[in-house]
Amino acid sequence: MGLLYGLIAVGLAxxxxxxxxVNFAHGEFLMIAMYASFFLFAFFAIDPLLSAPLVAAALFxxxxVVYLLIVRFAMRAKANAGMVQIFSTFGLAIVMRGLAQFFFTPDYRSIPQSWLGGKTISVAGIFLPEPQLIGALVSILAFAGLYFFIHRTDFGRALEATREDPGAVALVGIDKNRVFALGxxxxxxxxGLAGAIMAVFxxxxxDVGASFALIAYVTVALGGFGSVFGAFAGGIIVGLVEAVTALVLPPSLKSVGIYAVYLLVVFIRPRGLFGSM
Amino acid sequence: MDKNFAARRRRDLIIAAVLAALAALAPLFIKDVYVQNILILTLMYAALSQSWNILSGYCGQISLGHALYFGIGAYTTELLFTKFGVLPWFGMLGGGVIAALIAMGLGYPFFRLRGHYFVIATIVIAEIGLLLFQNWEWAGAAMGITIPIRGDSWLKFQFLRTKLPYFYFALALCCLAWFVTWWLEDSKWGFWWRAVKDNPEAAESLGVVVFNSKMGAAAVSAFLVAIGGAFYAQFLAYIDPESVMGFQFSLLMALPAVLGGIGTLWGPVLGAAILIPMTELTRSYIGGSGRGVDLIVYGTLIVLISLALPQGLVSLFSRSRAKGVTR
Structure with a gap:
């Protein structure tokens, strides 16, 4: 479970x-990815694991496009850049939820209860005994890939340089918008990858995204901003803490443990565990 | 400069008095309960957003966890009323004081945090509060509390036949929040807060006690928001954790100030006056289908306004005012 949180958090990291x-629509990205893999399964009978690359490509x-249409302009704001980012992406999140309701819900509205129970895609037992295991594996690969990408390739360096000083990178011929759009x-x-795997179970x-999004923010912040490894470690810690809390407290309180650990960590280390910013 | 500032403040006060008087007369002409309802909510969100603006706008400590104080105000009032028969007026004040104390207690560790770490901490603490109340049997857990009906009276702040008293209370609260902001703007605190927001290190070196000024802002802000929460609980006559402490309240409090102009005197009122009727109207006219069209429209407007006017709607006024001066 921890690695799954890690997988959701890695994109956010x-x-x-x-x-x-700031991307307040992160949970809605996840939701769209889950729907995408659901429909690929429902209409074309493509197993979510096989469709994961397709979903990832679509989400790419x-x-x-979201960056080029919205975020690019939000970052341009001279005043209150943070708030503009928060609320433009929050607005986007609302629009995405509305669109999802508009296009996807009507089909299931007549059977509101049973679709929750019945329409879940389950490949457990057919293709794979342990979808969670695959999820964990993909998560580790995704983190390793991102780590390599950021620290070993020119693009990764360009990305970090662009965040540090957009003016200076323009001087050496890096197009900020291109780098960030790719990012x-x-x-x-x-x-998308996370969504495809999570659609399985x-x-x-x-509204599915909202519950995972907050945990993803906490995971990234717990690990510390600016650190890929931190987000990975954060994911594992969050998973472990949740499991332990579930043993001690009633299940409805399991997230309290995660939140409390976040507060504890940032009180001791105000920049998260491995943060550089 | 000084003269201009004083003149501007005097003019702000006069405009506010005129607007408040006009608003107070509004019920004479507006008899429709649905419209009155929208007006009450608009005034309430204006008051909440004005209070949020004190900590997040003026002092620059962006909080997305103010739902916690809103919920504490609502729960303190209703628990005292239903369990011990304490009148809502005392519960309201009690809730405000408790919220202010909690805000200061949380301030000790929280104000060491910067940027995103602070924002996430505020979201997380409100979520913890929400989860605890959802599991607190004595306080009604997830089922919430239904406020017993004892008939219309100002003493119990409960009215079934008419919404007008709620309207006047919301108006008074809105005026109070506005006046507190207006008064603080020109006080020692107001200047400290702006210094802390712009550059905490420089402020500290000039003798501003950064920590204390953040604490002051948090306490005032939490107190006023809790009064709003108590009002909301009496107004609905029913509360449950999700409906008074949910994350959406934290955002709904921030939104009017951000759209209207964060850290400005008129931003929250202006933002609420446009946003809340818009929300309610889209909800009731195109949201009836249940297909989320209202969400699409509402979300799109938020995206457009926040991108087009990063400094909020008040920047439209100040721009035209600046032009007038140069001319």
């Missing part, structure tokens, strides 16, 4: 953690 842009395009695409693609509904 890139967007929120490395590029320092989506993320880049957003990549972040969204990683969420979670219910899918327009």
């Amino acid at each position: 890139l967007i929120f953690g490395l590029m320092d842009v 395009v989506f993320g880049a 957003w695409g990549l972040g969204a693609a990683l969420v 979670f219910y899918i509904y327009p």
